[in-house]
Amino acid sequence: MAHGIDDVARAAGVSTATVSRALRGMPNVSAKTREHVLSVASEMGYRASPLAAALASGRTHTIGLLTPWVNRWFFSNVIEGAERALREVGFDVLLYSFAVSENGRTPRVDPDVLRRRVDGILVVGLPLEDTEVRSLETLGKPIVFIGSGSSDHPIVGIDDVRLSVEAVRYLLSLGHRNIGHITGTPDDLRRWTPPVDRRQGWLTALEETGVAADPRWEEFGFFDIDGGKESARRLLERAPELTALFVASDEMAMGALLAARECGIRVPEELSIVGVDGHEISELVGLTTMSQPVVSQGATAAALVLDLIAGRPVDRRVVFDAELVVRGTTGPPREGVLRMGGPGL
Amino acid sequence: MAHGIDDVARAAGVSTATVSRALRGMPNVSAKTREHVLSVASEMGYRASPLAAALASGRTHTIGLLTPWVNRWFFSNVIEGAERALREVGFDVLLYSFAVSENGRTPRVDPDVLRRRVDGILVVGLPLEDTEVRSLETLGKPIVFIGSGSSDHPIVGIDDVRLSVEAVRYLLSLGHRNIGHITGTPDDLRRWTPPVDRRQGWLTALEETGVAADPRWEEFGFFDIDGGKESARRLLERAPELTALFVASDEMAMGALLAARECGIRVPEELSIVGVDGHEISELVGLTTMSQPVVSQGATAAALVLDLIAGRPVDRRVVFDAELVVRGTTGPPREGVLRMGGPGL
């Protein structure tokens, strides 16, 4: 039942080398020989052992997927996209979750585990320390980052500054001027660019319109629902003049919604909220958000490693567009006074 | 930089066989030889090529993880648990997502892709067709199911009937008698036991109490938020006498919450809702639910395949307990009339 390449060679009356060439679609095989070999092989149900092939050729047809979490929205969707794209072209995906150390100084990725096991590496989400990237580079395999990464390798993501400017401009166009911001940047993740860039976009959009962003209008916290809730609570108590919130992720925005509800603040009548992500649940909660394509980012990153492996030239950076999705959590500010002359979007 | 086993053998002044034995902790090596080999190897930064080792030994130290989705709550959490448990003991995880065909007749898993690549298989979530299971069995490797599976292989999961009885008993103990049920069973997933069992539990608990379950009290739909919302809308319109809903998943329950809100029905004053899962978001939405340990199920399934691989005896079925978590979506029925003499929980 489990045939080897020489069983096929014998049955087809050719050498193993010819079988190997025919099956892999190499050019130097006559059409009729190939056809014959192919039919014999399929008749026998033959499949080359990926292990043996990898050992002999040095190519594993496997991609190592490094991720801090598999059970979080952004990550699981990227993985989904990458896995499907890779499987489609016959590549396997080895899943490696690594710890997100709070103190940030424990080495989290061990290149030796990947050595001689993969043809390329995909790093999802969290940026690695320089030393970690260097150690991965010793593998001599292509590396592609998704979401946030190292400057020396291709990265696919979104333009966080731009998208944030757009979100805040939308709020400005509704008449809001007192717009707060909730972000998340634990100390050890300073190099995680999305939150930093989103904050920058918020500042930029306000400046454009001549609004001075009061430092009291921003709040830091954890990047999940709970974190958003706590941050929003503090923010709303401290700065009651705020009529709108630009929140750096949908999950935090949902937390903000909960906080508003608990404080008895009606959304959007008294407070408008815009998130970032396009989380499925946001749709059902009616959250206005900047929606980003996540599965596509995974698929694109997969295509990039494959290009790199094949020696094709690739873009150093692929940027996806985020799209403003207006839903129920945004409206004109509570004073009902639209100050004309704003940017208008 | 990339040494082979014979480099180490030469450097240590022993044979490759001894190096191999020493490094793998085999018994027949003298203590001092082992120590010496180990130190030489680590000095050289040597790691055995998993590929070559697998080819020579027939053991790949890799588990194939089959799942219909990686970006859904239950699945991503099971994967997370399994991956971490496997990596801890040096096993790799090959991720295979397979299509969930709506018509149910397209073969979704191709055993040939796994042939000679894995030592064992984990199937997460959806049950496979008998033919699919048979084809996987031709690989001759242990298979473990999580959540729902085939009778011929170990399965880890929860007792859906029991948990549902408990959930409904809780509603009964609050005084509810008109308790509806929302479930999801697309036609091609008849063999997906959780929804079937949860429905059974609902029926059983009602019967115990002498309540006749009106067929109008149950509604089928899709197993996500949207599906729950639609189902709840239909149910609430059709059977206004309902004072409580037992919903077969948290996501559907969240949909039901949305539907209630849109219909102007207050929760829990006018309608109590209980879900199943223990989804993180439910916690923040304040949903009462039967919480199941999911990461643990993944980790346990991982331990089971490892046992099977090692030839250790294993339980054919590992059942985890679900736990009632009472939060804000449940309360006494709207009439405020507690009919005494109920089961009392």
Add this chain to the structure above:
DNA sequence: CTGTTAGCGCCTTCAA
């Protein structure tokens, strides 16, 4: 306890 010797199943020069 240790070394020798075949493979594991395929790919890939090199000749023909």
Add this chain to the structure above:
DNA sequence: TTGAAGGCGCTAACAG
């Protein structure tokens, strides 16, 4: 275009 033969890097009998 095809075949022969030597690895890829390690494990596992079998001797010693």
